[in-house]
Amino acid sequence: MYRTHHCNEIRKEHIGEVVTLSGWVNSTRDHGGVIFIDLRDREGLTQAVFRPEESEEAAKLSHTLRFEDVLKIEGLVSARLDGTANNKLATGDVEIVVREVTVISRSEVLPFQLDKELSNEDLRLKHRYLDLRRPRLARNLQMRHRVSKATRDFLDEKGFLEIETPILSKSTPEGARDFLVPSRLSPGKFYALPQAPQQYKQLLQVAGVDKYFQIARCFRDEDLRSDRQPEFTQVDIEASFVEQSDIISLIEGLLGRCFKDSLGVDIPGSFEQMTYHTAMDTYGSDKPDRRFDMKLIDVTEDLKDCEFRVFSGTVANGGVIKAINAKGFADISTGQIDKLTKLAQEAGAKGLAYIQARDVDRKTWRSPFVKRMTDEEIKALRTNLNIEPGDLILFAADKWPDACEVLGRMRLAVAELKNLLEGNTDFDFLWVTDFPLLAFDAEEEKWNAVHHPFTRPKAEDMDKLEAGDYANVRAEAYDVVLNGNEIGGGSIRIHEQALQQKMFTALGISDEEQEAMFSHILTAFSYGAPPHGGVALGFDRLVMLICGEESIREVIAFPKNNKGVDIMSDSPSGVDFKQLRELYVRSVAKEKKAEVDETPTS
């Protein structure tokens, strides 16, 4: 037998018992005579004491122990000597006086120390199995389990069925780039890995499943980010005979359960709802972070006749002028202004207009344009923007969406520069609703679905869809936002064949293409489809936020690096020519020396 208890289990009441523990050597404190070893498993630490007078053999062996050796110890649970209890450890009142020790496995010196922070992510990922021994990561994995368990429990109680959908799936024309899998049995044809189980879950509604969920792995072949991996997990939910409010209540309950069962935190029973238009207008983002204020204020009326042509000209062309007041940030450095200006330009602005309001008197204001403004204009700004000495005002003048977008980014950048969120532990939940159904892609010169092509237009905007007024059709779609992160999104779906066809046509998908790519779902809708809708939660992001991490890599057991490479197992990697031949695939990838590689290395 390896153990009678785990390493965070022994307490005062066990004193006098003989126990057996197994685990890793977390640390050794060798005093020559007496030796202390902290034994660790995933649950915690227990101190073992080796004394020659108890067992000469064990004490002798204990001198040779190194970090991360794996041991089995047997000994007597004893109270620690007076004044030597360790209140940092749950097991700190007791220790195991060892009478027998077995070295199960020795460890080489580790490539990094487990008790120190480590910035070399390459090294961490290469030895992920060691990284995961660190308490923070071990805790994250346990939290992740808690959240998925809470999800399953909650949805089960609500009558949802967990159903698996295919991983070998069909390529979809819209959306992200697909991962493709060549088919050996159908030469020249390919499966795609699912970007989401969207169509399957809708077909399950046609099947009468009524309430479906899946903790589903999804795949998108796009560039990575700290919150994006090529394969990720989403909590995929779909239900029949539901309206938007039903899904919203369901998710509020689900998130409540997740936070309760993982962190023990009570979150609000319902979240504020905000339209997409209000979110953009007020925060310059469809996923506003409301943990700090700095709202976007419209000053178009105040400055429409301003002598500063950038402002008045924009208004004359139908644009707007918006501003944010970065309270107390008038002492911003020139370098920081430059940085913000560059950011604004990246977001599409021509420049960044600002006022550093050093004191009350406008003569103390530092600004490229303020001298050209009338006293009335200044007065209006003072009032509307609540300008006080020490404030920094940033302006954007452009078409409404662009001005909002630019200032939205400024708002986040200022919060970053000013460390507004340092130490903030709030959880601010929010629903963003009434998204536009379609958005025009200038590059492709076509309309794209903002959410996806199965999203239902709002009933009151249906006539606009008929009329081809695509820009003003709103969708029965909603996102759930936590602290400026989109943690989920969903919609009520189209369940009518004719409407779905109309939607495809609006997206520029010809009748032939509809037949080839979507006949299964269009046909299914002709056999009695219930109204339905659902949502998908970004599970990795949710767990990341629950764990207080800044990257989803910290909550995924074996993540890939920025280039999509698993540097531990070295995947992706080359395959044998024979494997490719069986799949009727030939690589045209060029090796470093510019030759076509027909026998890839492995």
Next chain:
RNA sequence: GGAGUGGUAGCUCAGUUGGUUAGAGCGCCGGCCUGUCACGCCGGAGGUCGCGGGUUCGAGUCCCGUCCACCCCGCCA
């Protein structure tokens, strides 16, 4: 595809206007130590300063190129 930050000992980092033999903490190795828990004390080993080129009497430091990592934008219906 574009911008930014970084790369110095096993790890985390410092290294000033270019100037002696490139440092610290932790880890590692050896020794001492019977109540520690970031144990302590003594001693020691350990470096292609990412790589290549250049400027210079002299380059970790300046210049050019390049590779890698992270981060952001694009992209992610």
